[in-house]
Amino acid sequence: MSETGTTPTVRRADDRHRYEIHVGATRAGLTAYRDRGTQRVFFHTEVDDAFAGQGLAGKLVEEALTDVRAQGLRIxxxxxxxxxxxKKHTEFADITDPVTPDVLAWLEKELG
Known part of the structure; x- marks a missing residue:
């Protein structure tokens, strides 16, 4: 359930390989990744149904990608x-790498 009047915050949770968006004390969503050298491979994003339609996924991903840039990594x-x-936010094009069969095979091994 949404907590009105609370500004959502995004936090990187390295121990869980994800960025989380919180509304108040509640984790509303996440975007999961694994690091492959200088690449941060994003493989899953979700927002709890109780927080749907509030633009939280966009805020979460934008802040995550901004953090990737700040760390000198690639997406x-x-x-x-x-x-x-x-596709809509071309300002990240300069740090985006294509999804290749090599990356997909590596990710499958990583995730078990």
């Missing part, structure tokens, strides 16, 4: 939501 958008976001 690989395996996640369909991240890929769709990047």
């Amino acid at each position: 690989v958008p395996v996640c369909p939501y991240v890929a769709k976001f990047l």
Whole structure:
């Protein structure tokens, strides 16, 4: 359930390989990744149904990608939501790498 009047905050949770968006004390969503050298491979994004329609996924992904840039890493958008976001937000094109069969095979091994 949404907590009105609370500004959503995004946090990187390295130990869980994800960025989380919180509304108040509640985790409203996440975008998961694995690091492959200098690439941050995003493979899943979700927002809890109770927080749907509030633009939280966009805020989450935008802040995550901004953090990737600040760390000097590159983006690989395996996640369909991240890929769709990047089509509309070309300001991240200079740090985006294509999804390749090599990346997909590596990710499958990583995730077990």
